[in-house]
Amino acid sequence: MTGAAWVLVRNDALLPRELDALYPPSVSTLAKTLRLFAGRGAKSGRPGERLARSLEGMGPVAIKLGQLLSTRGDFFGREFAEDMSRLKDKLPPFPTAVARAEVEHALGRTVESLYADFGEPIAAASLAQAHEARLLDGRKVAVKVLRPGIERRVAEDGEGLALAARLIDRWVPAARRLEPRAFAETVIRATVLELDLRLEAAGADELREVMALDGYMSAPAIVWEGVGKRVLTMEWARGWPLSDPAALTQPGLDHQAMADNLIRAFLSQALDHGVFHADLHEGNLFAAAPAQLTAVDFGIIGRIGPAERRYLGEILWGFLNKDYDGVARTHFAAGYVPARHSVAAFAQALRAVGEPVFGRKASEVPMSRVLMQLFEITALYDMHLRPELVLLQKTMMTVEGVARRIQPDHDIWTAADPVVRRWMARELSPAARVKRFAGEAAAALQNLARLIENPPTPATLEVREVRGERSALLWFAVGAVVSGAAFLAALYLA
Template sequence: MIRETVGHLRDLPRYRQILTTLARYGYQDVVAALRLETIVRPLERVALGEEVAQLDRPRRLRLICEELGPTFVKLGQLLSTRPDLLPESYTNELAALRDDVRPFPSEQAEAILVEEYGRPLAACFASIDPTPVASASISQVHRAVLHDGRTVALKVRRPDLHKVVAADLDILKNLAQLAERRLPALAVYRPLALVREFERTIKRELDFSIELRTIKRCQAQFAGDATAHIPFVVEEFSTPRVLAMEFIGGVRVDDVAAIRGLGLDPGEVAVAGARILIKQIFQFGFFHADPHSGNLRVLGDGVVAPLDYGMFGQLDPRTRERIADLLIGLLAQDVDGVLKALDELEVRGEAVDARELRRDVGELVQSYCDLTLATIDLGVLLRELVGLIRRHRLLIPPDLVLLIRSLVTIESTGRALDPKFDIARQLEPILRKLALRRYSPRRLMTQAASTAKDVQRIATLLPDLLSHSLESIKRGELNVKFDLQGFERLVRQLTRASNTLAVGIVIAGLLVASSLIFRGGASSLAQLGYGLGMALSLWLIWNMSRNS
C-alpha cells in the first residue's frame, strides 16, 4: 500500500495533466463522476475554446488521445476496434487517430543503435539515411544498406518510451478501478479488464523481438506461396528496441492508379489480399489484426506484401469452427444454432434477457433468409451482429474482436479496389470445409481415441477410489446403501448402447469419407463406401428394432 501511494504521488503531475485535458475538452462530467475534481482545481481552469466547443464529443475524445501522447493514441486505436463497447460515431472518429507523429532527432536514433549493437554503425551498415521514412507513436523507421548490398528498414523504438508507457498504464489501471466503483454504466464493460488487455497488447508492441518471431512464423506459413511476400529479417541487427527487416517498395494497396500503372487488375489484387488474410485466419489461426491500406504493399508482379507485424490475433481450431457455425447458422435461419455458437465463442454478458436476445437474433436471421453465403454483404452482417451484441451488453473476446475488424477492413479495402469485390464469396469454400471437417474419419477416430483415454484413466483411478471408499466405510465415516436389482440388465443395456454408438460413428465416417472420395473423382471406391454404409445402417436399424 505504501509503495502504491508513493507511486501515485510520483505520478501526480501526469494525473493532473490527464484530468485537466479531459476537463479542457469538455469531459468535466467524467472527472466529476470519478470524484477527482480536487486534483484539477489547483490548476488554472482552462475553458473550452470556441473552436473546440463546436466539435462533437467523439472528435474531442480523439483530440484528447492525440494530445496525451503515445499510450493514449494506442488506447484510442484499440477502442476504435471495439464497436461492442462504443457507439459507431466514436469508433469511426478514433479510427482516424494519427499514428504519424513528429520524429525524434536522428542523433538519438543513432545513439540507440550504437547502444544496442555495441559497436560503431559503420561496422554494421554501408549507409544509413538520417531522415526517417516513417514516424509513429512508438517508433520511427530509417532506411539503411547492409555491407552485402541489401536494403533494410531499421525500426527504432522511441527513447524512454517504456518508462512513459509504464507510468501511464499505472494511472489507467487506477482510473479503471475508480470507474468500476463510481460509474455503474461503465462497470458492466469491466474497464480494468480492458486496460489489462491493452497493457498486454502495448507491451508486446514495445518488444520488437516478438514482432521478429511473428515475421519468421509468417515466413514459414507462406513458404512457397507465390501470392504473398513476407519480408526477411536480419537477426544480427535486431533487438527488443530495434528491428532490422527488408525494406519493401511497391505501391500502397489503395492506390488504384498506381496498381493499374504496374499493368495489374485491381480486382485481382483485392482477391489476392483477401485470400492471404483468410488463409491466416482459418488455416493457420494466426492473422494480421490491422490489415489497413497503409500496411499493405503491391509489388510489380501482383504479389501482396504485408508490412507491420506488431498486432496479430490468434484463433484455436475450435474457435474457427464456431465462427463457421455462426455464419452457417445465420444462413440456415437456425436461431438456436446462432445462440449456441455465440455462447461457445464466449460472447456473453451479465443479466442478459434471454427471451429478448432470442427475439433479436431471430429478426437478424430472418433478414438474411433469402441469401446465400456468396451473396451476403459480410461487412453489413458483422456490423449488425456487433450492434445486436452491444444492445444486449454482451462482451466479445479480444481475438474475436480483432477477427471482425480484420474482415471488415479487408472487405472495405477490397471494395476500394473493385466495387464488386465480395469477401463472403472468398470465404464460402473454406467455411464449408470447416463445417465438414468435424465429420472427417480422422477427426472421428481422434475423438474416439480421446474418449478411450478418458475411459482408461477412469478405470485406472477406480480401484484406488473404491479402496478409499471401503476404508471410510469400515471406519464408519461413510454410509452407503446399494440396490443391485436389475444390475445385470443395466450392464447389458449399456453394452448394447455403446456398440450402437460405435457402429453409428463408423457409418458416419464411411458416408463422409465416401463423399470426399466421390468429389475427388474416385466414383467406384465411393460407391463401395456408400454400399457398405447402407448395409451397416440397415443392420443397425434392424438391431435397434429387435431390442426395443
Template structure:
C-alpha cells in the same frame, strides 16, 4: 566494426511506438530498421496506470459497465501492448507467418536478419513498394485496385480458416503493395489466435445460421464465451433469431459483416456474456478490411467472397477423418477421467473427514438474498424504533414532565413528531418493496 555500411538518420516512417530507418548492411543489402522510441515503456506504463484507475471507478460504480468488464479488457490491452513493444516477439511472429506462407505467389513477407535484432530493434528486408494508403490517391497509377482488395481478403481468410492465426492490425499503413500487386503485411506485434476448438465452434455457429437453428446457434455462442446456460436462455435465443432474420433474406452483397458482428456483440454483452479477446480482434480485423474495400473497390462483396472459404472449412470439419479424430480425443479424455476418478473421490472423501472441503459460492448469486435480508432488517428495526418512540412519548405525556406547551410535555410532543416521521418513512419503504 560498423553494423551498417550506411544508416539514414532521418526516419522513413514514424509511429507512436517506433520509427523506421532505411539502412544498408556491409554486403550492400538494403534493410529497414525498426527502432523502439526511447522511454516509450515508461509512458505506456503511466498511461495504463491511469486507465486502470478509471476502469476500476467505472466498474465499481456503474452497473451497466461492470458486465463489460473494463478492467479485464484493459488487462488484455496491457498484455498486447507489451507484446507490440517487444520486437523479439514480432520477429517470431514474422518468421511464423513466413513459414506458413512460404513461396506464396501473392503474399510477400520480408526476410528477417536475427543477428541485427534485439528487444528494441527489428531489422528486416527493405520493401520496394508503396503503402496501401497511397492508393487512395486516384493519381497513383500502375496498380490493380480491385485485384489488390481481393488478394488482401484472400490472405486474411486463409489466415483465419486454414492456419488459425491472423494479422490483427491490417490498417492501410501496415499494408504495402509491391509493383507486381503482391501484398506485404507489416507490424506483426498484434496477432489474433483461434484455437482448434474455437474454430470448430465458429463452424458450428455458421452451420446453425445457414439452417436457421437458433437453439444450436445459442449453444455455439455460449461455448465460445465459455459461459453456462443463462436463466433467460429463451430470451437469448429469441434475440439471436431476431438479429439473424434481419439479414437472412438479404443477398450477401447487402450484408455488412461489421454490422453483423457488432449486433452479435451487443446481444452477448446485454446478457452479461464475456467475449474472447480473439473474437474482438477478428471482428476489428474484418471491419478494417471492409473499410479498405469501400475505398478501393466499392463493388467488392466481402461476405460473398468469404463464402467458399467458410464452406471449405465446414466440409473439412465434417470430414470422416476429422470426426474420427474428435471421437478418438473424446475417448482419450474419457479414459483419463475414469482413470483419475477413484483417486479424485478418495481425495474428496479425505477432505470431508478432515473438515477441509471448501465450497465456493458466487457472491453475485447471493446478492438478491442479501438485498432482501437488508430490507427486512431495516423494516423491522424501524418498526421497533417507531413502537418504542410512541410508547416512550405516551409515558412522558402522561407523566406531565416539564417543560410544558399547552399543558403537554414538550419532549412528548417531539417524540410523537419523530415517531410520525419514522412511521411515514416505514410506510414508504413497505409500499416500495410491495411493487418492487
C-alpha cells in the same frame, strides 16, 4: 484520465462544435461550457484533425484507438477517417542520430558493421519509427527502432487505462457486460509485448511461414543479426504502403482481388492456424500490382485455441448459408449467450441483422447501423465481452474497413466463402469428427488409466480387488473406444 479529458477539451475534440445541432439540450449546455476552456488550436481544423492532435499527445494506447477509427470511414465519414490517418505512420520522428545510438546499444556493434547505409526515418508510429537501410551484402532493409523512453509512456498509459476500467466497472453498471477490466488488461498486455522487438521478430517469422502456405499475403524475411530488444531489421517490403493514397492508383492494380486477398489472408491465419496479424491497418500493409499484399509490424499477434476456431468457423459458415438457427446454437454451445435465453428467439434476432446485409453492395450497407443493432442484441441477450476474442474482433473490424477502402463495393461474405468452405470440409467433415472423437476418447482413456493406477482411497481396497477392477475397467474402456469409433465411422462415412 483527467489529463486525457483536458486535452480533448482544449482541442474541442470531446464534444466538437460541428455537432452542436445533434446534441440534446443538456449535452449542448455542457459542450458550450467546456468550450470556454478550449485553447487556440480548438478554432482550427476539422473535428477529425483536432481529435488526431489530441490522441497524438495522449500516448501510444490512445494512438492505437485512433488507428482503429481511421479504418472505418463508413462509420464516421471519409473525411474523418482521412484526418485520423496520420496516426498510422506519420507521427513526428525522433532524430536519426538517436536512432543510430539505439541500434548500436541494442545490437552491441557499430551501425557500420552491419549496414552499408542507414538513412533518415521513412515512417514514424506511436511506439517506433522505421529507417531505410542497406546491408553490407547489398540487400535493402527496413530498420525499426523503438522511441526513447517509450516504456515509461506505455506504463503511464496502462495505469490510466486500468484506472478508467475500474471506474467504469464501479460506476457504470450497464457497461459491466463489456468486461472493462478484462478488456483493459488485454490491451495493456498486447502493448507491453510490443516493446520487445525480439518477440516481434519471432512472431513475424512464424506468420511469414503461415502466410506462405496460402499466398494471400506475404511478410518480409527477418534479418536476425539485426534484431535486439529495441531494434528489428527485416527485408524491404515490396509495393506502396496503403496509408499513401497513391497506393490504390497503381497501374494494373486489381482492387477486387486485393480486397479478397486481405479478408482471406486474415481468415486463413485465424481459422487454419490459430495465429494472426492483429494490427492490419493501412500503415502496416504494402500493396503491389496486381493484388499482392505484404504485411509489416508484427508487434501485436493474436492467437485463438481450437475450440474458439471451431466456433468461429461454424458461425461464419452459418451466416454464409443463412442458417441462423445453427449460428444461434453455436453461440449457446460456446457459452457466448447465457442458457436461460431462447435459442429460437436469438436466431430471430440474428436474422434481423443478417438478411438486410446479404446480397447488397458494401457501399449500400450502413455498417454503423448494423453495429448498433448488434450492440443492442448483445445487451438484450446478456452477452459479455470475451477477453480471449478481443484481438480477433478488433482485427475483423479493421480488416473489413481496409477492404472497403480498397474496394468500396466489396462483399466480405463472398470473399470469406472459399476459406470457410475449405475449413468446414477439413474440420467438420465426417472423417474429421471421427478423428476428433478418437482423440478425445484416447485422452479420456489416459485419464482413466491414471485414475486406476492412483485410486482415491487405495488403503481401503484389497490389492487383488484393485487389480481385478483395473483389468475390468481398462478392458471396458478400450471396448467402448473401439466400438464408439467404429459406430461413428459407419455413421459418417457410409
